[in-house]
Amino acid sequence: MIVCGDDGLAHRLAAELRGVYGEQVTLVVPPSVRRVRQPVVGRARAASAALLDRFSAAVNRAGAGGAEPAANEQVVEAAEVTEAVLTEVGADRAAALALVYDDDETNIRAALTARRLNPRLRLVLRLYNRRLGQHIEELLDQTAAVASGTGPGTAGLDASTTVLSDADTAAPALAATALVGTSKVVQTEGLVLRAVERQPPRPGEVADPGLCTLALLSATSNDPAGADGSEGSGEQGPRLLPDEAAVASATGRGTVVLEQVSYSGPSLPTGRGGVPPFASLFSRRLRWSLAGLVGCVLALAVALMFVTGEHPLYATYVTLLDLFGINDPAFHESTGRQVLQLLSGLVGLLLLPVLLAAVLEALGTFRSASALRKPPRGLGGHVVLLGLGKIGTRVLTRLRELHIPVVCVESDPEARGMATARRLRVPVVLGDVTQEGVLEAAKIHRAHALLALTSADTTNLEAALYARSVRPDLRVVLRLYDDDFATAVYRTLRAAHPFALTRSRSVSHLAAPAFAGAMMGRQILGAIPVERRVLLFAEVEVGGHPQLEGRTVREAFRAGAWRVLALNTAAPGGRRGEGESPEEEGAPASGLVWDLPPTYVLGAGDRVVLAATRRGLAELLGRRRRERAGA
Numbered sequence: 001m002i003v004c005g006d007d008g009l010a011h012r013l014a015a016e017l018r019g020v021y022g023e024q025v026t027l028v029v030p031p032s033v034r035r036v037r038q039p040v041v042g043r044a045r046a047a048s049a050a051l052l053d054r055f056s057a058a059v060n061r062a063g064a065g066g067a068e069p070a071a072n073e074q075v076v077e078a079a080e081v082t083e084a085v086l087t088e089v090g091a092d093r094a095a096a097l098a099l100v101y102d103d104d105e106t107n108i109r110a111a112l113t114a115r116r117l118n119p120r121l122r123l124v125l126r127l128y129n130r131r132l133g134q135h136i137e138e139l140l141d142q143t144a145a146v147a148s149g150t151g152p153g154t155a156g157l158d159a160s161t162t163v164l165s166d167a168d169t170a171a172p173a174l175a176a177t178a179l180v181g182t183s184k185v186v187q188t189e190g191l192v193l194r195a196v197e198r199q200p201p202r203p204g205e206v207a208d209p210g211l212c213t214l215a216l217l218s219a220t221s222n223d224p225a226g227a228d229g230s231e232g233s234g235e236q237g238p239r240l241l242p243d244e245a246a247v248a249s250a251t252g253r254g255t256v257v258l259e260q261v262s263y264s265g266p267s268l269p270t271g272r273g274g275v276p277p278f279a280s281l282f283s284r285r286l287r288w289s290l291a292g293l294v295g296c297v298l299a300l301a302v303a304l305m306f307v308t309g310e311h312p313l314y315a316t317y318v319t320l321l322d323l324f325g326i327n328d329p330a331f332h333e334s335t336g337r338q339v340l341q342l343l344s345g346l347v348g349l350l351l352l353p354v355l356l357a358a359v360l361e362a363l364g365t366f367r368s369a370s371a372l373r374k375p376p377r378g379l380g381g382h383v384v385l386l387g388l389g390k391i392g393t394r395v396l397t398r399l400r401e402l403h404i405p406v407v408c409v410e411s412d413p414e415a416r417g418m419a420t421a422r423r424l425r426v427p428v429v430l431g432d433v434t435q436e437g438v439l440e441a442a443k444i445h446r447a448h449a450l451l452a453l454t455s456a457d458t459t460n461l462e463a464a465l466y467a468r469s470v471r472p473d474l475r476v477v478l479r480l481y482d483d484d485f486a487t488a489v490y491r492t493l494r495a496a497h498p499f500a501l502t503r504s505r506s507v508s509h510l511a512a513p514a515f516a517g518a519m520m521g522r523q524i525l526g527a528i529p530v531e532r533r534v535l536l537f538a539e540v541e542v543g544g545h546p547q548l549e550g551r552t553v554r555e556a557f558r559a560g561a562w563r564v565l566a567l568n569t570a571a572p573g574g575r576r577g578e579g580e581s582p583e584e585e586g587a588p589a590s591g592l593v594w595d596l597p598p599t600y601v602l603g604a605g606d607r608v609v610l611a612a613t614r615r616g617l618a619e620l621l622g623r624r625r626r627e628r629a630g631a
Helices: 008-019 031-037 040-047 053-064 083-088 104-117 130-148 166-177 231-236 244-249 284-308 312-323 335-368 390-401 418-423 457-470 483-496 507-519 614-630
Strands: 002-004 025-029 073-077 096-099 122-126 161-164 184-188 191-198 212-216 255-260 383-386 406-410 428-430 449-452 475-479 502-505 523-530 533-541 562-568 607-612
Touching: 002 008, 008 025, 008 507, 083 104, 096 104, 096 507, 104 122, 104 130, 122 130, 122 507, 130 161, 161 166, 161 507, 166 390, 166 475, 166 502, 166 507, 166 523, 212 244, 212 523, 284 312, 284 335, 312 335, 383 390, 383 457, 390 406, 390 418, 449 457, 457 475, 457 483, 475 483, 483 502, 502 507, 507 523, 507 533, 507 614, 533 614, 562 614, 607 614
Parallel strands: 002 025, 002 096, 025 073, 096 122, 122 161, 383 406, 383 449, 406 428, 449 475, 475 502
Antiparallel strands: 184 191, 191 255, 212 255, 523 533, 533 607, 562 607
């Protein structure tokens, strides 16, 4: 396996392939990565030493590990991934190549070169542009098929191209963590999986298992110093894919259940974002002024009708003429008529400034529709989002899909997500979050949650600590680079504020399992974090897997490793067993059948969607690979 990258995702992906799948890995990094990028946590400690004195020992342990490459890892330094570099690292003999540079153009250029060197090479690309990624994936797959002489769309071709985005993988988890009761959603290629955290049932209550129970939350959720599901938490940590006996015996633990498999939440508005609603064109005071003038005109028309005995429409017409000053003076009319004409002229004088104010307000509203909005007065219960980079932009879109009110804070007026914030009409506060008054402008004291998603660990930590000082019970989610550093921060914040929810998340930690699974040759549909562990959803061919082939759905289930969730009837060679297959009319339009009976026998031609742990998926793929090598 070859991994090429220039940030933390490359190192974590290489570690995932080594530690979980046991693969030989060649890591290609720029010359500065090993000397500068790798100790980023060390720099963060130096910058925030005053803030981290309480857990410096834990952070020092984090900085001491992982400095040298493992025995089954080779590190190659190269400024660019050229044809010569790919030849040197053995791309012509490799099984898979991951290109996870932060720049889309660099990844595309290297992928085209690698596909020319080895048409059968499995490629995994990290691209932020989703539409471009879909076209690149189709192009590279077609190139591989033509070069191999098998023709496009041949199922037997082992080479494949998978385009993933770390931002898309991590955004649902980050957004869900900040919201109470919001489901964790994985959506890709028409498939939607929805999982939700449920609190432990009260005495006498029976927990609703949903479609199935995916995980048991950690028993330390009420412990301020709990490990939040870290690898060292042991039996106290979360249990992924438990069996029925474990679920029944788990008292006092929350659960993560599969609640539904179709997205039912609201979508983004489809109307024109640049046109404000009519009611927002004029201020409330101006609307009342216009209403008052209309009332005066009607009153004058009614009075003129009674004074002169004219028809109501004629009386209204004469009143408007007097109002605009284009009627003849009432020299020889009655006194009442003359008084009404004078009053109509006075109302006409008041009408001119009101109409001018209305025009100016309407022009100002249209002019500011494309500008950044400020947080409205009285705003509360919203989410404060720090950082509008790649990750922050995806999280912002996810929150707006759920119609969650958001206020963004960004220091760079040219940031990637500023255009998205304007399009979605989301309030934005421009300023450095480390400066006093910026978070106050975002109404942090009335916010529901804080999402600190900037690329600097110290900035996120400082913003979280300051927000805690303003409101101790605020829900806080931190994006931190190093996993051990994030655990240390989490434990300290939980100990200092035991009644407030604090979560620390690493984007590379959330994204690496999906990239690693794709390198193993299976399409990873998504990943759902369970505290600090990850549950993968993958689509797997049953043929060649003795753990699945010829077994019933109940027999194929292995607690803590994998569980069959659905059958893809649209896959080539898909079949249905006699007497025990789901009804034809019950299958959804996508071809996925979720209500599989436990007695359904999995055949070699079936494709199934399963939930698996990282090690469980590694065991499935590794055993099949060893059997092929032995054959």
